[in-house]
Amino acid sequence: MYVVIMAGGSGTRFWPLSRRRRPKQLLSLFGDRPMVAETVERFVSFVPREQILIVTSEQLAAAIREAVPDLPPENVLCEPFGKNTAPCIGLAAAAVRARGGTADDVIAVFPADHFIRDVDGFQRLVRLAADVASGGPIVTIGIEPTKPETGYGYILRGETRADGSAEVVEFVEKPGRDTALRYVRDGRYLWNAGMFFFRLDTIEREIDRQLPHLSAQMPTLADALLRGDTVALSSAWELVEAVSIDYGVMEKAAAVRVVAATFGWSDVGAWDALPEVADVDESGNVTMGDVVAIDCHGCVLVGHDRRVLAAVGIEGLVVVDSEDALLVAPRDRAQEVRNIVESLRHRDPDLV
């Protein structure tokens, strides 16, 4: 089994901690290690480090390698530039092929920046999904929804089979509030967590069938990776389809199964998600760093290590301090940090 961790994202939703050059996967939001290192750590007990690959961008590669020093540096692959997830997975498949992978090797793909509470449960489900995938179908992990979340895509599952997996009836896009509520009540819908398992020959076959441009470049990509030829890689990369794995492959794949998970998962989309996944004090606050909170409730308070963050009597606020910028917003408007980032972008590129 190969593990592929997609770590090319450059979001700033955790601004001011996250920046273009230090996106979420490089932040230590939980525990001492960057999220990408936590993600790698979930596999090292049952997958050899040589078979754990990270796909990222040229801009982030050095920081990623620093974040996971135990991984062979050549296992951190660079996309020449961002082309969405289908080419990213194609590149990973080409890399596995270039390293001598065989048709029946299973590749498991994961985002680098998600939260998982029950790591044992996660590992058990990864083994189950890989087992099912080794029989031929593409397998995804779907999360049993715990609330009518409108920020995730959903997966409609069919009957559960003897092996613990279910047919995927349909991938559905992020729903509105009412639809999300219906999905949760229905019981057949799962959150799409962006985790995929497939045999090397399965993904190659689906790419051949659905993404002809990517398919045509697969041998060139593998060869360029093998030779470390970034110019050839870029030229080939220019020609491939920029499309997500969901749209580009999964929706029309020959056989897709889902295994349902309850291991406690979140994509930790923005600051307001922190209380779902981090330690919360008796007043409902998440505090990180040097924080003095008096009579505060339901807040996310992230102090900078050279400054005390003192809060009195505030409710439902996000306050995040950093070296050169400070954010204050209500939790339910934490998504709007992008407006701040947008208004700062032209002023000082280092601030975003």
Added chain:
Amino acid sequence: MYVVIMAGGSGTRFWPLSRRRRPKQLLSLFGDRPMVAETVERFVSFVPREQILIVTSEQLAAAIREAVPDLPPENVLCEPFGKNTAPCIGLAAAAVRARGGTADDVIAVFPADHFIRDVDGFQRLVRLAADVASGGPIVTIGIEPTKPETGYGYILRGETRADGSAEVVEFVEKPGRDTALRYVRDGRYLWNAGMFFFRLDTIEREIDRQLPHLSAQMPTLADALLRGDTVALSSAWELVEAVSIDYGVMEKAAAVRVVAATFGWSDVGAWDALPEVADVDESGNVTMGDVVAIDCHGCVLVGHDRRVLAAVGIEGLVVVDSEDALLVAPRDRAQEVRNIVESLRHRDPDLV
């Protein structure tokens, strides 16, 4: 006429900007200069700098002298330690006497850290009050109340006389909400702004009559000031009554008059008072420093010069950033900054 500016306060109500060693009078909350410098500046057009004295503490003297470099450094007097306002004024009177002041010199006393909007109007009223005081009575400036403020003491005035002053019927303490409302509706009550005018012989006579211990030390204080003998000053200071000028002198003084003012005044008691006295944007925010505010209303946002303060969608909050500490609180709980200061006092003295 001599001007005495009381600048001994060591409050931290403007924490984290104000600290024990950098209290409000040393902050530049309005304009470019520290408040004590603004206070001095209101007099230099009509009082010689040699006759403007500042009384402060040993701890603050160097910073005060730096804040008002145009003032002769020996005009910044130090109390050996804080003993409330009556001894402070006694010390100032002793200083005037030591400098060759005569019985009919008028001394005008002002706090160092108050806001005055209409400086011309203020100057006119100061001249009027000094004129009245030169005839014998103690004169105070009372501010026509613009709201039922519970944070100020009030002065009940009698009939207004031909010279524009009125008898003081009574000094009344900080009222409750209902009483304050009654005072404002009554029309005869004024805010006590802590500004007093008296002839040198008048204050000496009142001290003789009401504060026997201070009275006994007055010659020693004058002599110690003249010789720069801080040991003698301290010894004498130990023996004087620690009492406010209001309780110790004004309430039982032989003749007290008040002149009513409408020049726009505030004691700027805490962060929540800033919108009354500083420039307010169209959304009701006061912003200082590098602030990006999107959809914020009624906030006080004070950025640090090495950091951008970015706020989205917040209302009625005080956010104050500084080198080593950051405060977030609702405006109506800004007074509770003292709780923060209290909880930090034992941890790191420099933080408070």
